[in-house]
Amino acid sequence: MLRIDIITIFPKMFPGVLDESIMKRAQAKKLVDFRVHDLRDFSKDPHRKVDDRPFGGGPGMVMTPQPLVDAVKKIRGRRKAKVIYMCPGGTVFSQLKAKALAKEKNLILICGHYEGIDERVREMVVDESISIGDYVLTGGELPAMVVVDAVARLIPGVLGKEASLEDESFEHGLLEYPQYTRPADFCGKKTPPVLLSGNHLAVKEWRNEQAVARTKKFRPDLIK
Numbered sequence: 001m002l003r004i005d006i007i008t009i010f011p012k013m014f015p016g017v018l019d020e021s022i023m024k025r026a027q028a029k030k031l032v033d034f035r036v037h038d039l040r041d042f043s044k045d046p047h048r049k050v051d052d053r054p055f056g057g058g059p060g061m062v063m064t065p066q067p068l069v070d071a072v073k074k075i076r077g078r079r080k081a082k083v084i085y086m087c088p089g090g091t092v093f094s095q096l097k098a099k100a101l102a103k104e105k106n107l108i109l110i111c112g113h114y115e116g117i118d119e120r121v122r123e124m125v126v127d128e129s130i131s132i133g134d135y136v137l138t139g140g141e142l143p144a145m146v147v148v149d150a151v152a153r154l155i156p157g158v159l160g161k162e163a164s165l166e167d168e169s170f171e172h173g174l175l176e177y178p179q180y181t182r183p184a185d186f187c188g189k190k191t192p193p194v195l196l197s198g199n200h201l202a203v204k205e206w207r208n209e210q211a212v213a214r215t216k217k218f219r220p221d222l223i224k
């Protein structure tokens with residue numbers, strides 16, 4: 001079972017995501033084990049401080065090394081875990097990366113705030129940094145939720161039988177084909193007849209053509 005530990009100064013941000021829908025079901029089925037940790041619980045400062053002024057001056061505050069390093073060491077224990085720092089400067093997250101992370105046994109995600117984390121944290125405990133895109137957010141929590149969602153859904157059994165992973169066209173580097181459901185005619189806008197034909201081969205061909213056309217139009221960079 002994949003265990004994902006998240007280290008954050010805003011632990012209350014996570015129950016809304018981890019305790020709903022697919023994430024909740026995944027935990028109930030004991031397919032994945034999410035644990036959220038309040039970084040302040042690991043601070044040795046009497047006021048549970050986790051930040052301080054940057055050496056060399058400059059604006060804002062930096063996350064101090066002691067709470068983060070001790071948190072990783074305490075959470076990791078004797079387990080082998082991949083420690084990931086959520087950072088705009090990291091490797092850009094992808095479906096391929098999600099599949100690789102889904103094969104791990106233990107992930108520890110560090111969510112930064114302020115102006116970032118002390119460099120010694122990277123040197124001592126971080127294995128890699130991951131970015132979910134080229135923009136700067138207020139913290140690493142939303143990126144951590146994105147990674148958790150993308151990884152957890154790949155774990156066998158998490159998505160019910162109604163959702164088939166292998167048909168995910170994104171897996172083949174294409175965008176999704178258009179989806180239609182009842183009613184067949186909505187506000188005069190009709191469902192493509194092929195989807196009502198019962199001809200599964202024709203449907204598969206049409207879907208692939210649509211996925212290729214959509215990819216060429218919106219994401220030509222994905223077309224190899």
Ligand code: 9WO
Binds near residue numbers: 140
């Ligand atoms: C900010 C930043 C900006 C440009 C290049 C590198 C950078 N690193 C950081 C950083 O570590 N920021 C900390 C975490 C503190 C500020 C809030 N943080 C954050 C992480 N903002 N945005 C992200 C993030 C993480 C993953 N993917 C996209 C954005």
